[in-house]
Amino acid sequence: MNKKLVMLLILCTVILSGCWDSKEAGRMFYIYGVGVDFKDDEYHLYAQLIDFASIAKSEQPPNPDIIQAEIGHANAKTLNEAFFKLYQSLDEELYWGHLTYLVFSEDVLHAGKVSDIMNTFTRFNDTRYQTWVYATRDSIKDVMLTKPILNKAITLSKLSDPLNSYKQYSFIEPINIRKLIVSIDEPNYEVRLPLVTLTKIWKSEKGSNTETAINGIGIVTPHSFKGFLTNEQISGLQWLSNETIRTGISIDLKPNSSSGNEEKRLSVVLEKNKVKIKPIDTNGDVKFDINVEMVAIVSGFQGNISEPEVQKIIEGEVKKQIKKTYEEGLNIDADVYQLSNQLYRKEAKKWNEIQKGGDIKLTDDSIRNIHVKVKVNSGRKSLKETIGKKLR
Template identity: 50%
Template sequence: MNNKMLGFILLLLATLPLSGCWDNNEPERMLYINGVGVDYKDGQYELYAQIINFANTAKSEQPTNTETTQVEVGHASGKSLDEAVSKLYHTVDQKVFWGHLSYLVFSEEAMKEVKLSPVIDLFIRYRETRYQIWVYATKDPVEEVLLLRPVINKAITLSKLGDPRNSYEQESFIKSTNIRELLIQLNEPSHEAKIPLITIKDNWESINETIKAPYLAGAGIVTPNGFKGFIQDVEARGIRWMTNDTVRSQMTVQTESGNDISLVIENVKVKIKPVIINGSAKFDIDVYGDAIVDIITDSATPKEIEKLVKKEMKKQILTTYEEALKIDADIYRLSEQLYRKNVKEWKRLHKDGKVELTKDSIRNLNITIEKLSSPRKTFEQTID
């Protein structure tokens, strides 16, 4: 055997170990978790794991087979969440992959009885999971929330819970919060965070069935050490006017004659200025936005419409603020504004990172409508 032939044989033998990945996991032999629900009952953690079928998702936003089950939910309980996860492994057929975890849902009981930070730490301590996991709270049964499917049976990965930013751009009510944002808010003054409140609505119908859908009903206020309560429905409407993240949101105002005017508010910008008066912290707030008239059933001048919009926005902002005070919550993170802009006074006034707030803490609240317009020419004559 010549040297060339011997060299070729040695090279071939050297490449044989590279022909396979011995420690690789076959995708078809794994289960993929998309959502997790956490409940707490009788001193036990109740874990619900939503397993999704990626066969319905491949290369298409629409499931390829509407008869195929998109989602199944597994359940396990334990004295700790780690124990519940281990018990869940006892009932699964394949290895569980957590790298596609999209959202967490906490029940009201879990929010009240369990500190949130250690629970979240369980899910982010491993390299598979990410900080871009959405966090929600609910008063409904957690397992029912996890079994909700998107309208017209779209892929479960595009549900409102797994992909919330798309619908938020069309109607900005409560901004979704991921783990990264949640931890930042809990670690900085006022050491409180808002978690979207999800309820179940039976407001969709198909030929064969009534379709249940997730509904954003408000927000839950959490701290590193506990849960303060929910602000929901009409009491929560002021939140959208106090964040620069609001893209667009609907508002209805009523004229003196009792007729409604429907508008969309866009491009919301908020400026908060803390001031110290007689040793106490006060806040001057300026809110800016553009208003677009959608429906008007009565004649009104632009100044009249602008006045009505300002009055309603101010009312909603103060209503939400006062509801938050009832549960001792700094809903607009005013304490953080003082911390950022006057840390010396913040150090003097704060208690556990939070400045004491009262109804009079908002000294001035000014609303400015920078642009009032209408997309339809028929309305332009009405508001001129």
């Protein structure tokens, strides 16, 4: 009996030994980012391969001159054909499980190709729905080759980890593939893609560095593109999102004062944003009431000012920014606050009555009321200067 058991164990060991279908990590290339352009009726695919061997053990590569990534380019009538061209040029198998971000060019948006591209990518078994999505007006290749400042690993760039900086300054909400697909499938749901730009703000002993920054949004529908809005045009967007974690504004204490005069400026940090949008049926016409609540922490000012004054100033400024951004959206025929979707979710019957082709007509007075409530936290009993000015 024991001999039979031993022979059975030996046989099982022979049969089960080995991993015939295993893949060696060192015998694969890892695709980390993809950029898509569309010119002359052809897709231009940019694939970023990343070398995890040089950055896996540290957040900072040991050698500042080491090549962390390479960009491959292929063009074809379809995305799949472009992929196959890339496969033919590679020495190893390409692994898609680490794809972290997608970048669409302005031409892709104008051509209405976002839905087609999403349909292609989501058919890959290894596609992660947490992959971040962006738009850009700049060279896709230059955007994808931009390194973080201080020679940080390219895996820590703004494109691959937007939530890291969003926690400190929540201006434009990042969007991933899952949210894009859910949003774009809704009736009249316009998607706001973060607009990536190249900028030069930081310098080192070697000169100016090129960094990526989010400087606006591109508004797309399933098969059309409404246009871009810059940061200056969408300042009100941050107040109409419950995802806003922390942001800030600076305001003139006196409307007629020079904006460059620090002594007449108030700076505050705003947190705990809560938004409620309520559609109101007024004799067959739909209006919207917007209620916003937040906490303000005074971070900088000169002169003495009371909490009620701070509250009034902030509430007025936030209300003004909400109105301005709404008007900027109307200028490009965009529902920047997705008010139509609010009506669809809360009053579907009314939405069906007034919608035309999935759209509801928005006008300058579609927003009936904007109510902003700010709770001021000065961090001390009074808003007086810590160090007063001496008279001479």
